[in-house]
Amino acid sequence: MTKLTINSVKNSKIDHVNFNELPFGKVFTDHMFSCDYVNGEWVNPTISEYGPISLDPSARVFHYGQAVFEGMKAYKDENDDIFLFRPEDNFDRINKSAHRLAIPEFPKEFFFEGLEQLLLLEKEWIKTGKGNSLYIRPFVIATQPAISASPAEEYKFMIICSPAKSYYAGEVRVIFAEEYSRSANGGVGYAKAAGNYGAQFYPTSLAHKEGYQQIIWTDANTHEYLEEAGTMNIFFRVNDTLITAPTSDRILDGITRKSVLQLAKDNNIATEVRPVSVAEIKEAANNGSLKEIFGSGTAAVINPILGFKHGDFKFELPALTDNNYSSFFKKALNDIQYNLAEDKHQWRHKVTK
Amino acid sequence: MTKLTINSVKNSKIDHVNFNELPFGKVFTDHMFSCDYVNGEWVNPTISEYGPISLDPSARVFHYGQAVFEGMKAYKDENDDIFLFRPEDNFDRINKSAHRLAIPEFPKEFFFEGLEQLLLLEKEWIKTGKGNSLYIRPFVIATQPAISASPAEEYKFMIICSPAKSYYAGEVRVIFAEEYSRSANGGVGYAKAAGNYGAQFYPTSLAHKEGYQQIIWTDANTHEYLEEAGTMNIFFRVNDTLITAPTSDRILDGITRKSVLQLAKDNNIATEVRPVSVAEIKEAANNGSLKEIFGSGTAAVINPILGFKHGDFKFELPALTDNNYSSFFKKALNDIQYNLAEDKHQWRHKVTK
Ligand SMILES: Cc1ncc(COP(=O)(O)O)c(C=O)c1O
Ligand SMILES: Cc1ncc(COP(=O)(O)O)c(C=O)c1O
Numbered sequence: 287m288t289k290l291t292i293n294s295v296k297n298s299k300i301d302h303v304n305f306n307e308l309p310f311g312k313v314f315t316d317h318m319f320s321c322d323y324v325n326g327e328w329v330n331p332t333i334s335e336y337g338p339i340s341l342d343p344s345a346r347v348f349h350y351g352q353a354v355f356e357g358m359k360a361y362k363d364e365n366d367d368i369f370l371f372r373p374e375d376n377f378d379r380i381n382k383s384a385h386r387l388a389i390p391e392f393p394k395e396f397f398f399e400g401l402e403q404l405l406l407l408e409k410e411w412i413k414t415g416k417g418n419s420l421y422i423r424p425f426v427i428a429t430q431p432a433i434s435a436s437p438a439e440e441y442k443f444m445i446i447c448s449p450a451k452s453y454y455a456g457e458v459r460v461i462f463a464e465e466y467s468r469s470a471n472g473g474v475g476y477a478k479a480a481g482n483y484g485a486q487f488y489p490t491s492l493a494h495k496e497g498y499q500q501i502i503w504t505d506a507n508t509h510e511y512l513e514e515a516g517t518m519n520i521f522f523r524v525n526d527t528l529i530t531a532p533t534s535d536r537i538l539d540g541i542t543r544k545s546v547l548q549l550a551k552d553n554n555i556a557t558e559v560r561p562v563s564v565a566e567i568k569e570a571a572n573n574g575s576l577k578e579i580f581g582s583g584t585a586a587v588i589n590p591i592l593g594f595k596h597g598d599f600k601f602e603l604p605a606l607t608d609n610n611y612s613s614f615f616k617k618a619l620n621d622i623q624y625n626l627a628e629d630k631h632q633w634r635h636k637v638t639k
Numbered sequence: 640m641t642k643l644t645i646n647s648v649k650n651s652k653i654d655h656v657n658f659n660e661l662p663f664g665k666v667f668t669d670h671m672f673s674c675d676y677v678n679g680e681w682v683n684p685t686i687s688e689y690g691p692i693s694l695d696p697s698a699r700v701f702h703y704g705q706a707v708f709e710g711m712k713a714y715k716d717e718n719d720d721i722f723l724f725r726p727e728d729n730f731d732r733i734n735k736s737a738h739r740l741a742i743p744e745f746p747k748e749f750f751f752e753g754l755e756q757l758l759l760l761e762k763e764w765i766k767t768g769k770g771n772s773l774y775i776r777p778f779v780i781a782t783q784p785a786i787s788a789s790p791a792e793e794y795k796f797m798i799i800c801s802p803a804k805s806y807y808a809g810e811v812r813v814i815f816a817e818e819y820s821r822s823a824n825g826g827v828g829y830a831k832a833a834g835n836y837g838a839q840f841y842p843t844s845l846a847h848k849e850g851y852q853q854i855i856w857t858d859a860n861t862h863e864y865l866e867e868a869g870t871m872n873i874f875f876r877v878n879d880t881l882i883t884a885p886t887s888d889r890i891l892d893g894i895t896r897k898s899v900l901q902l903a904k905d906n907n908i909a910t911e912v913r914p915v916s917v918a919e920i921k922e923a924a925n926n927g928s929l930k931e932i933f934g935s936g937t938a939a940v941i942n943p944i945l946g947f948k949h950g951d952f953k954f955e956l957p958a959l960t961d962n963n964y965s966s967f968f969k970k971a972l973n974d975i976q977y978n979l980a981e982d983k984h985q986w987r988h989k990v991t992k
Contacts, residue, residue, distance in 0.1 A: 311697070311786035318696060338693040343671055343799050344664070348780050351704040351833035352840065388840035423786055427701050428837070433664035433776055433801065435870055437840045446696050448786065463825070470823030470859035472816070474838045480704035481834015484781070485827045487705065487741035487790045506823035507860045517788055 290399050291332045300410055308451045311421065315408040315447040319400040323390055323441035331396050333404055336446065342431030346438040352428035353480035354383035357584045359419040360405050360637065362412045363625035368405055368637040371623050375541045380424055383477035388437035389426055401445055405637050408447055416624055417452025458589055460515065461498045462564055462596040467506035475536035486516050498595060504564065512562045518581030518589060519543035523611050524570045527556045542582035548631060549618050564596055571601040579603060580612040588616040643752050644685045653763055661804045664774065668761040668800045672753040676743055676794035684749050686757055689799065695784030699791040705781035706833035707736035710937045712772040713758050713990065715765045716978035721758055721990040724976050728894045733777055736830035741790035742779055754798055758990050761800055769977055770805025811942055813868065814851045815917055815949040820859035828889035839869045851948060857917065865915045871934030871942060872896035876964050877923045880909045895935035901984060902971050917949055924954040932956060933965040941969040
């Protein structure tokens with residue numbers, strides 16, 4: 287394994303950043319990690335100043351979307367210790383995504399060495415206080431200059447970081463998809479493949495025009511089963527039971543999702559992981575048993591959904607009660623992430639020199 | 640409309656290119672066309688020396704696959720006149736693709752002005768003689784530096800060109816897909832969206848391992864209907880009838896495909912445009928009525944398929960007879976493309992100063 291090269295910047299740009307007003311994903315830290323795949327191996331792991339990269343216009347990523355990514359966060363506790371949340375799962379998932387996109391897998395040592403050294407260099411960018419975090423974006427792109435429609439032989443793996451405030455997506459109401467779809471059986475929906483995201487922008491813009499912020503995707507075959515949102519898995523609370531769709535080759539295996547399911551178990555909250563039909567959710571809405579809908583994902587942690595629409599059917603969720611699940615899970619997850627609660631399942635990963 | 644800026648190179652690199660050995664899509668001409676979308680409009684249409692472009696690592700194309708492309712060819716006749724084949728259809732299609740990916744449409748004048756000026760500059764790269772052509776790749780990528788999962792506000796439109804020899808894909812045998820799929824109902828399969836292509840690389844690599852070069856994709860719901868190949872539409876000749884699947888939101892509306900259908904009509908060849916089931920093609924194979932399978936697309940024009948596999952069922956197509964359709968359509972199309980035959984439908988577009 288080649289040694290990590292670190293070229294740190296002389297002057298940080300951190301003083302020019304207003305940490306009270308941070309739009310999501312627009313401000314980046316001083317450094318980035320990169321590593322190249324050439325001649326069958328990953329070489330040149332390097333941390334250097336954040337800045338533009340130069341690619342041939344024929345690079346495969348531009349033409350064939352051979353690209354995958356991850357989304358994770360670093361948190362700081364009151365002692366200025368830095369923590370990641372289940373980072374091994376992100377590592378495993380980026381390689382699962384890479385495999386499906388015919389991208390060579392990335393070595394574990396490089397990933398963690400690059401990631402942790404980068405975080406230590408950027409430690410001033412991670413602010414203490416619940417809600418503050420550093421959003422971390424590992425990604426891999428096919429860089430080889432050739433437009434033949436076949437897997438590239440050259441890639442670039444990078445990690446860039448963006449400081450984030452507590453993510454408030456605003457009031458979120460959703461449309462249950464009836465016409466457009468996100469993924470096919472036997473497709474790449476379970477991978478964090480770049481192309482899955484751009485494909486959602488247009489249908490989502492149509493939802494915006496109707497006053498809805500997001501879409502809950504349904505199965506492409508029948509549009510009868512609720513699957514997931516654009517960047518969140520989805521939970522339904524019917525009476526006191528928490529219901530969510532099983533993962534499949536169409537649905538991303540969300541790390542927040544599986545953490546919620548585990549915390550539910552730990553707290554004796556009944557869960558059902560099974561196909562969730564649009565019909566049953568509409569019926570539960572009508573008969574008053576539908577108490578909550580929320581999304582789960584790294585960016586927002588837990589995002590309560592205020593209402594939904596399906597065809598002519600429109601529904602506003604009831605106001606959240608004191609013992610609502612979304613606040614409970616958000617607090618439980620945040621407490622573990624910020625080192626404020628016991629970490630029964632070893633989800634916290636402390637970043638050390 | 641901003642005026643096109645042309646910065647032509649002093650010294651062409653053409654003398655270093657071996658035109659007898661041209662791998663597909665690896666050698667590019669001296670110039671490229673580019674144009675930027677900023678502040679709500681397309682600006683700076685420029686032809687300049689072919690070379691790397693510089694992008695922020697957070698550019699949306701790397702993360703969310705917001706990118707579309709086209710594939711077209713320029714041909715030269717014996718008088719050194721340059722022709723395009725139905726270029727308006729490529730223009731319309733890139734904008735149809737762009738629309739689905741929430742990318743702003745590109746103005747027609749810019750497209751044709753940029754394309755034709757580029758071709759005139761590169762005219763030495765287009766060699767006379769049937770089979771020789773210049774492959775043209777227009778594409779649009781989201782360049783805005785921000786990783787929020789929403790449509791970018793900045794884009795780059797480019798055209799790059801690669802000289803091509805007569806495309807011989809080698810012997811092509813295909814697998815009819817049973818597990819993996821290319822696109823979903825309500826998805827982006829009909830668009831030339833970058834993500835559609837990278838998603839096929841892995842299943843195709845599995846086919847390679849079994850000795851098959853390509854996959855014919857089937858509908859994702861049932862895998863019972865044959866749709867298209869990775870970069871070609873597919874035709875079946877059963878007795879003397881030519882059958883192909885209708886276009887849909889899952890299938891690319893190929894320009895070669897619709898030209899074949901028109902030429903069939905002009906030549907009194909019976910055609911059926913309707914769902915084509917795997918079962919009927921296997922039955923036709925068994926009873927001897929399946930005479931030919933071929934793919935149609937800009938790169939190969941017409942590509943005969945020699946055999947197929949579906950589960951345990953393997954079939955070798957019969958040897959092509961003198962009056963085979965694939966040679967007939969290939970010649971008919973090439974004759975129009977190279978200005979060797981009457982152009983009844985005004986498909987040829989002469990490139991003039
Ligand atoms: C499509 C999709 N679903 C769900 C999620 C939530 O996954 P996680 O909880 O691992 O962030 C994400 C975001 O990562 C996503 O992109
Ligand atoms: C998916 C797909 N199908 C079919 C085709 C053939 O289309 P055309 O004949 O316009 O080149 C292409 C290539 O452009 C393609 O990418």
